Amino acid sequence: MESQTEVSTAPRYDSLLLAAAVALLVGALGSFYYFSGEVNALVRTLGLLAATAVALALAYKTELGRSVWGYIIGARTELRKVVWPSRQETLQATLMIAVVVLITALLLWGLDSLLLWGVKLLTGQG
Structure with a gap:
């Protein structure tokens, strides 16, 4: 109790x-x-x-x-x-991320331009 x-x-x-x-x-x-x-x-x-x-x-x-x-x-x-990364490892990872982002941006820009060209062609504006 x-x-x-x-x-x-x-x-x-x-x-x-x-x-x-x-x-x-x-x-x-x-x-x-x-x-x-x-x-x-x-x-x-x-x-x-x-x-x-x-x-x-x-x-x-x-x-x-x-x-x-x-x-x-x-x-x-x-x-x-x-285990924290060293300065060099951090710099390398940052640069790799920047390169991947740049490549992705260029690919998306190219795809957007291609699709824009296709839509203009189909609608008769291009």
Whole structure:
């Protein structure tokens, strides 16, 4: 019985934490602009950053926050596995794409001109 109570209250607790995080962010953003004429921009920016950090910490306490953080860590790990092309490989690929696009454009222009000539011939305008 106890485990059912814990399972049923966890989503409500998570929802409250996420709502608090969103409310904190909205309030911080609102105060950033509300106090624009009265408080120094550096102080307002530091306050906004601090509120963002607290909101992220609150969001991390939820199951959704932990799963999002796990996704970010996994994406970072996969990004490190990527073998990026060298400058020369990138330049060669770019030039090949440009050549293929140019050849395709010339072929389409030639086909269009041929079809235009055929239509003019059939309609008696050519």
